[in-house]
Amino acid sequence: MGSDPLWTGYRHRAVDADGWMTFWRLDPREQPFELHDWIGRPDRPGHRLWSRAATPAGVRASWQTSASSVSLEIRGALDIYSLIAPVDFLVNGELHERRGVEAGEQRLTVELPGGPVDLEIWLPQAGAIGVRAVSFDGEATPSPPIGPRWITYGSSITQCTGAYGPSETWPALVARQHGWDLVALGFAGECHLDPIAARTIRDTPARLISLCLGINIYGGETFSGRTLPGQVEEFISTVRDGHPHTPMVVITPLPAPNVEGKPNAHGLTLDDVRACVELGARTLRDPDLQLIDGRTVLSIEEAQALYADDLHPGPEGYRLIAERLAPLLTLPL
Structure with a gap:
């Protein structure tokens, strides 16, 4: 879904001038307001569908890698429940590390086993989240999902x-x-x-x-x-x-x-x-x-x-x- 071959589970990807990506699970181009204007703002009284749609629940990416570490640039902001969920790093299908996300810009670096592994990064299911880059200190090949x-x-x-x-x-x-x-x-x-x-x-x-x-x-x-x-x-x-x-x-x-x-x-x-x-x-x-x-x-x-x-x-x-x-x-x- 969307236009980024790396990440999956979203409908539309918006990229700002600084390279921060928002993964929308509904397409905001069908809603008449600026993409940057959703954070912390109800769309109209009692209506928060679009702010919910910009939370990347279920959005994830996967690689086959022999790198010894991976880094994720991520930006967090509190949602209306004052909550930002963590990021999950899975190795060979099992939880390898769970890292909390603070408000503001940050880089999360996680050590990997160092041998050939399948790595998945699951983005937070709560919070206003932006992602800019994922980097490895070794070889990494994207492996998009092949299941139904x-x-x-x-x-x-x-x-x-x-x-x-x-x-x-x-x-x-x-x-x-x-x-x-x-x-x-x-x-x-x-x-x-x-x-x-x-x-x-x-x-x-x-x-x-x-x-x-x-x-x-x-x-x-x-x-x-x-x-x-x-x-x-x-x-x-x-x-x-x-x-x-x-x-x-x-x-x-x-x-x-x-x-x-x-x-x-x-x-x-x-x-x-x-x-x-x-x-x-x-x-x-x-x-x-x-x-x-x-x-x-x-x-x-x-x-x-x-x-x-x-x-x-x-x-x-x-x-x-x-x-x-x-x-x-x-x-x-």
Whole structure:
């Protein structure tokens, strides 16, 4: 995706006059504001989709190298949650070093084993991040992903800001287990069936698509019981325009113990939202679409034990989600 053959997992790459790259997971050229103007600024009241899209969750690069060290020039800024996630350096598929990112410009240098290895760098899944250069003190050959591409769309529970690191979000764990080329379209607080998200998925080649729908719609009171099924149906139909027979999985909201049974301003409980999402998905009578009830991914008791707050799993919760979903998210033989 995008125009840089080294990095993967993004839609558009913007480069400023000083060479700093921003990896956008949606294309900001469809949004009427200057690219430099997004940091720390809501696009309009209550709307932060574009700042979320500029966080490089799931964006990564890989090399085959015999170098003894690698250096990454990176620039960090706090997001609205005052959080910058770390960078993960993986060697031969295993976490080699996790390095924190401070606000401002910095160079992260990591020692490598020194023999021929496969190196992956996973960029932070939280924060306002710019990248300028990766350098080695020896030979390094880019090795782009060769596995089938998987696109997953969802909320903060898909962006996974609270995971230990970017290679341990649940989408990253599932993709690494299966050897898939991940495109992670998790947007914290901003999974509201936006047309730009549907068009992005429609226009991106993929072998598998998963959509985790409903929790932000419940909390943001985006749609009513009358409008939500139709919005789900329209979103899936737009995706299907570019993927007529691609396997698709729709996942309804995971448990949220402290709000289950509580109606929002539209009178919808989370169970009502789950029913509306299921209705919208089933209306299409799509033989290539599978539904997963989020309550089967985690139990209420597991959520109570593993959530960091009323809604968000902690790091071990994301690991368990990956463990539960990995065998359910599969490609046909």
